[in-house]
Amino acid sequence: MAETVSLAAQQRPDHGSSNARRLRRKGQVPGILYGHKEATVPIAVVTEDMEKALRHGVRVVDLQLAGKKEQALIQEVQWDHLGKELLHIDFKRVSADERVVVNVRLELRGHAPGIAAGGVLDQPLHMLSVECLALAVPESIRVNIGELQIGSVIHVKELTLPQGVKAMVDPDAVVLQVKAPEVEEAAPAAPVAEGAVEPELIGRKPAAEEEAEEEK
Numbered sequence: 001m002a003e004t005v006s007l008a009a010q011q012r013p014d015h016g017s018s019n020a021r022r023l024r025r026k027g028q029v030p031g032i033l034y035g036h037k038e039a040t041v042p043i044a045v046v047t048e049d050m051e052k053a054l055r056h057g058v059r060v061v062d063l064q065l066a067g068k069k070e071q072a073l074i075q076e077v078q079w080d081h082l083g084k085e086l087l088h089i090d091f092k093r094v095s096a097d098e099r100v101v102v103n104v105r106l107e108l109r110g111h112a113p114g115i116a117a118g119g120v121l122d123q124p125l126h127m128l129s130v131e132c133l134a135l136a137v138p139e140s141i142r143v144n145i146g147e148l149q150i151g152s153v154i155h156v157k158e159l160t161l162p163q164g165v166k167a168m169v170d171p172d173a174v175v176l177q178v179k180a181p182e183v184e185e186a187a188p189a190a191p192v193a194e195g196a197v198e199p200e201l202i203g204r205k206p207a208a209e210e211e212a213e214e215e216k
Contacts, residue, residue: 004071004135005053006062009033009043024085031089033063033072038093041065047086057139059102063091073100073134094134101168103127104138106175110146114178119150123176129168130161138162143175153177 012023012030020030029047034040043065053061054077063070072091080087094100106128115121128141141159148154157171 004060004062005056005058006064006069007045007049007053009045009063009065009070011066012042012044015042020088024087029086029089031091033065033070033091033093035072035093036095043091045089050086050089059137059139060094060135061091071095071134073102073137075102096133096135098134099131100134100137101129101131102137104130105140107140107142108176109142109144112145112148112152112178114148114150114152117150118181119178120181121145121176122179125156125169125173125175128156128159128175130165131168132162132165136162136164138165141165145176148178150178150180 009031012019023030023044024047027047028044029050031043031045032040033043043063045063054074058074060071060073063072070091071094073094074089075092076090077086078088079085092100104127106123106126108123112119112121130138130141132138141161143154143159145154154175154177155171156167156169156173156175159167159175161167
């Protein structure tokens with residue numbers, strides 16, 4: 001399960017993209033804190049601390065805000081188009097006994113014999129929507145592919161989920177499968193149209209000249 005860390009946060013009075021850019025230049029990332037029918041608060045946290053928490057798979061944080069601790073779920077993370085710079089964080093207030101719905105990364109484990117035999121891996125699902133306790137959000141859900149042959153399929157209902165975690169999608173939805181490689185059929189030769197003129201070969205003499213030389 002993902003760990004909980006403490007992050008220092010401060011309320012930011014300013015809104016707008018120019019103020020957000022100013023914060024990012026100062027090494028802070030803008031965000032909001034909402035939920036539990038309380039006021040939505042615009043905040044800022046230190047970018048370096050936030051990136052470290054995300055690298056360690058943290059999903060729940062203790063925000064130290066104005067002398068008060070706010071337990072919150074990292075609900076949404078916005079990156080730039082290159083996926084390098086943090087742009088904005090949404091934090092949702094949660095309590096220890098509260099169940100939440102979150103998307104959890106699917107982590108493939110093992111080497112599928114079917115892929116080694118030339119099969120192609122098709123994975124429609126890379127994230128799984130699950131319901132669980134706010135303080136028990138799994139960092140990832142492991143999917144063992146070590147026995148998959150060509151034609152094998154893994155459905156949502158066949159996943160091994162941590163205790164207390166419930167999938168919120170169709171149990172028959174395909175997580176991944178190993179497909180047989182596609183064989184390209186050779187294109188049929190184009191039929192020669194009746195009466196078609198034989199193309200002239202470069203360097204070949206006209207037939208009349210060949211006949212004249214033979215008579216000599």
